[in-house]
Amino acid sequence: MTIEAQSMDTTTHMTGEPVEAATNVVGALADAGVDIAFTVPGESFLAVLNALYDEPRIRTVATRHESGASFMADAYTKLTQTPAICMATRAVGAANLSIGIHNAQQDSVPMIAILGQVSNGARHRESFQETDLDQFLRPFTKWAFEPTAPSELGALTHRAVRTAISGRPGPVAISLREDVIREPVRRESYSTIHRPEPEASSDEIAVVEALLRDAHRPLLLVGGEIMTTAATPAAVHLAESASAGVVTLWRRPDAFPNDHPHYLGHAGLGAAPIVREAMTGSDLWIVVGGRLDENTLDGYTLPTAETSVVHVGVDADGLDPRGEGFGVVSTSAAFLRLLAEPFSTDPLEPASAGERRAWITDTHETWQAQTTPEGRAVSPGYADQFEIARTMREHLPPDTIVVTDAGNFSAWSARFLRWNAPFTFVGPGSGAMGYAIPGAVGAQLARPDRPVLAVAGDGGFLMTAMDLQTAAREQLPIVVVVFNNGQYGTIRMHQERKYPGRPIATTLGEVDFVALARGLGCGAELVLEAEEFSAALDRAFTSDAPYVLEVRTDPEQISISSIVELD
Known part of the structure; x- marks a missing residue:
């Protein structure tokens, strides 16, 4: 309820x-x-x-x-x-x-x-x-x-x-x-509790409307708080009527349909390079339904001084912590609806709308190209993560809830998968490892009618693997893909960049993930080649019990950018 x-x-x-x-x-x-x-x-x-x-x-x-x-x-x-x-x-x-x-x-x-x-x-x-x-x-x-x-x-x-x-x-x-x-x-x-719904004033809407009309490359930056029955369609309507591009905030890729022509990608770790380019080149951000966190702002290097910021949220304390820009206290649904109204009755000048749409189209096409996985060469006996991402993108049911852990492995899912419906992504904005398995349990209990896929690295997987037994006991058919490269890959990547050739405390021991999962009441199998993954994924989703797929990945394929950059 x-x-x-x-x-x-x-x-x-x-x-x-x-x-x-x-x-x-x-x-x-x-x-x-x-x-x-x-x-x-x-x-x-x-x-x-x-x-x-x-x-x-x-x-x-x-x-x-x-x-x-x-x-x-x-x-x-x-x-x-x-x-x-x-x-x-x-x-x-x-x-x-x-x-x-x-x-x-x-x-x-x-x-x-x-x-x-x-x-x-x-x-x-x-x-x-x-x-x-x-x-x-x-x-x-x-x-x-x-x-x-x-x-x-x-x-x-x-x-x-x-x-x-x-x-x-x-x-x-x-x-x-x-x-x-x-x-x-x-x-x-006690009585039922009703959530308050603050609404932007007409004066505030007028200020933002004027900024939006004057902008050359406006962006809507939308977060998870817009995902309601009313807010998500309102975001789409505003983007279309005001000819604005849309970027989703860190860990909120499902806040806007990814197949929409105005979608320009998600911000944060694993983002395609064009996303930062679009955010840097935008002269107006309208941030709705989320906070301006460090990962969205690429280590607080964004926005540039040339970018005006409007930040909309339900609490003044959660607005732009820099104290700059224009803050509006309002629910996402109300703000988006009210801001779209004047653009519906008084559309942009055709020339202005045309310039914006040309930029949006070019950026969207570049984003599509940068987020289409192409296979890479890996060492024998390992599965290429680019091909694994391609298979997941092609074979996952469209209503699948993807629950991700923290770690470098998640960059492949973040960049290459698509989320076209609200409430189809769950992940830890804090970067907490160990989230995926218990998160998938919570997700399946919340949405028993939906397929749930958890993705984890071997490090995070073993931090909470014991709750696979909770999934088995509660008869929850979650599917877990564990990318096993035998190391804490994110930390090794940073070590190789800052202290080349001196990795320490990042190599992990051998674990039989298949035997472990079966011992906890789950189905499980090992995937050594990307070509095996499609059939294994189908078997996992048809199982009545929790199912674990261990995917062996190349220890050198730890960065989504390339293997070469770490050589």
Whole structure:
């Protein structure tokens, strides 16, 4: 169930029935629309688990590691737009959970983290697994808090969900003291939470319209927050009516249909060279539905001084951190719709529109050429990653959700695959390794009717491979492609560039990925040649169980640019 986007209100109803305070925590989450929780169970929050046992509106999924729980919640929330829960115990569990919480902050994901805490009598004594969880998690959450009164737990939990989805979305963390959640209280119920929808004013739209009419090479830079039923078509309509090119932000390639003639590629790591050229040559950026992160801005070398910037977001705090340009607080859908209206009734001058479209057409054609994979020579016994990318592009069902891990291997997918529908890509904007497998579990639970493909390097794969067993236990037919080059390839690439011929701590040992996957309840097979991959991919997608394809890749093919540049 997606949390509705309207006004924001909270109503508490008392029934008088005595319950443990944890029951109100769980009830407040369910009343707010939360429907799933991922956890490694811990004794510090047994009362919450007990309350979940009696709550049919929330599905509880046991994971093999807390990082997996947080990545699953992240992916599920991204695809459903409804906050998911990740739960862990005290300091040790919270530390493992924190990698996914940090990613949720970087990606503006409104998930809910629940942490068990030591009891009142044990606080501030360096008790078993104790730390100040709210202080620990505060730097990368919207709100981290530790209630002390049992009677407040339900209301504060409900408020936590409201905080997570309001303004720029983000994670919240609730630290629950073990004895407090067992205290008797009266059962409470809460109203549905409605997400607020700020809208640009007519004066703001007039300012942006004037900038857009005067520009010679305008670009829309669109992010994941535009992916709604209303916003995605509105982005297409604005691009067409204002003759603007479109670039998607880092880790948001599905925010605009890639087959559209106005699409000029995605920014960030793995981007085609023409994308930076287009961003550099543009005299106006209109950034909608995302933040201007380091990878989108190519190490903060963009935009140039000649580029004017309009930044649109639902929270003023999330707008262009340089303090430059023109900021507009608005939902993406409202802004795009309002800005397109004057161009529909008063079109651009034909000459201006023609010049823009000529630039867009030339750039789009160059992008098409630079993102069409061509096979490369590799050492015998290895599969060429360019050919693997070509096969995936040709054979993946169009509604496949691709979940990527972090690492150099992902550049091939990022550059060569196509995303033509919203909510068909999930990846860690924070660059957290280990995301792909648990992310795919979360994605399949969010969209059980869609095929889900996870892509990972051998380094990231082994960080969370144990949650393949979670996929098998939950009967989720995810497909995982692991690119095995026996090394931490991204780091070796940087070592070869900065300290040529002196790689250290990047070579990994031999692993039988096929045997490992089968031991965790999955189907699996080894791919040594690119020609074998197509049939293997077909077998994987027809399996009822999770399926792992180990693709052996050349240790020297670690950069999408070329092998030669590392020689």
